[in-house]
Amino acid sequence: MKIQYSRWGKPVAALAILAVLAGCGLPRSGPTKREIFAGSVQREGDAFIVSVNSRVTRATAVYTSLGFSRSFVNAGVLGSDTIQPGDTLGLTIYENVDDGLLVPQGAPSAVLEEVQVDGNGFIFVPYAGRVRAAGNTPEAIRRIITDRLDSQTPEPQVLVRRLQGDGTTVSVTGGVGAQGVYAIERPTRTLTAMLARAGGIAIPNETAQVTVVRHGRQEKVWFQDLYENPHFDIALRGGDKILVEQDQRSFSALGATGTQQLVPFDRQTISAIEAIALVGGLSTNLADPTGVFVFRNEAEVIAEQVLARDDLQGAQRMVYVLDLTAPNGMFEARDFAIRDGDTVYVTEAPYTQWQKTLSAITGTAATASNIDSLGGN
Known part of the structure; x- marks a missing residue:
């Protein structure tokens, strides 16, 4: 049996298509x-x-806006020989007698290795007592110990050496060439110098941020500002934690x-x-x-x-x-x-x-026409 289609079929189909398009909407990237x-x-x-x-x-x-506070900026550069809590010292004591206070008989001197500076900044030396070490140089500590021993043994001679310790070190982590714990030495007493010691910045300079944590206080600066604003190149303190990271915005x-x-x-x-x-x-x-x-x-x-x-x-x-x-x-x-x-x-x-509407109409109409042609055959 041959199916007959009304001459109004196509216009009605087009109107139906428009109604469907109006009801369900067309694909789009968002609101108008x-x-x-x-x-x-x-x-x-x-x-x-x-x-x-x-x-x-x-x-x-x-x-x-990032930057360091006044307390960070105004902190003076540590002297290269300034002793800090946590440092370790080596003491050598010479006495001008055969049977001295500290020097064993027949020995040239008494050696006290790895004398650690306690949290309050003191060391203990036999017969000299508690000696304030933090904030002093090895030379100043030598004079203090010598003066205290001088009344007990004739003409004592004291040598004070600064050994490896954790009192003047900082940790550097994040986007640097070589993460690690580094000692604050004469060439690395400021932030930029320490970053260079750690291999420099390994992330894009434009968005690198440098965070310094000191005594529980955290402050941050743009890496580029360290060079554009030299006063942000702060002096370091023992125990500082330095983190270099990418901007997260x-x-x-x-x-x-x-x-x-x-x-x-x-x-x-x-x-x-x-x-x-x-x-x-x-x-x-x-x-x-x-x-x-x-x-x-x-x-x-x-x-x-x-x-x-x-x-x-x-x-x-x-x-x-x-x-x-x-x-x-x-x-x-x-x-x-x-x-x-x-x-x-x-x-x-x-x-x-x-255009999307026309494309949808013409595409759907073409499909309907194809169906009509198939029905007419």
């Missing part, structure tokens, strides 16, 4: 510009949508861009235009240059400056809009700072959805 604006507090959402201009750019120009890029991914910061500061460039720029076939959005949870104080208000409570959801086609649009995008955790989203151009 209209849908984003619908999420503003002025409508049905909970986000403030703000067009970027020079005032907004200035208010939001908040960068990650990142932003997300979504929508009609070259790639959609989580992008780590590759420099200290990144502008909106640089963020777009890092993901391959705008997609020439899809992107709407008037719809570049930056989604961010903004701190209360900054949000109030941006919105010229003083009644906000807590962090606010902000959506910043960049129009690259505006007279100053490229300049504003160049000056607008991207921050850690931001989402950069580029909407699709309106005609893109129209």
Whole structure:
């Protein structure tokens, strides 16, 4: 039996296709510009949508600032011979008598090896008692011991040597050429010198951060700032822990861009235009240059400056809009700072959805026509 099709079949099928497309939507990379604006507090959402201009750019120009406190910066360089708690000393004592206090009979001297400086900075020497060692040089300690023994044995001679100990060492870990524990010596008394001793930085200099932990206090500086701001090249102290690590900040890029991914910061500061460039720029076939959005949870104080208000409570959801086609649009995008955790989203151009609709209609209509042809045979 031959199946007969009505002459209204194709128009009805096209209308049905349109209805289906309208009901279920077409594939796309994210919300449209209209849908984003619908999420503003002025409508049905909970986000403030703000067009970027020079005032907004200035208010939001908040960068990650690192540096050492005054107590770290003002700490003087240790003398190369300054004894610290935890150091180990070697003492040799000569006495000008055959039967001395410390020197055995017939021996030229008494040797006290590995005399450790205790946590309070003292050492104990027989017949001389507790001697303050921390903060003194070996020469000063020699004079103190000699003076105390002089009243008990004629013309004592004392030699003080500084041996290997843990009182003047630092640990260097993370992104350096050779991690390890290093002694603070004359050539390595400052941070940059110690980093060089550890083989230098093994990660990109632009995003390397150096953390110093001292007496439970942790402070951090950009590696590049050690050379651009020499006062950050602090003097080291025994027991310091130095950690070199990569900057952990990142932003997300979504929508009609070259790639959609989580992008780590590759420099200290990144502008909106640089963020777009890092993901391959705008997609020439899809992107709407008037719809570049930056989604961010903004701190209360900054949000109030941006919105010229003083009644906000807590962090606010902000959506910043960049129009690259505006007279100053490229300049504003160049000056607008991207921050850690931001989402950069580029909407699709309106005609893109129209093309997708036409493509879906014509493709489905062609399929229906093929079915009709098969039915007519």
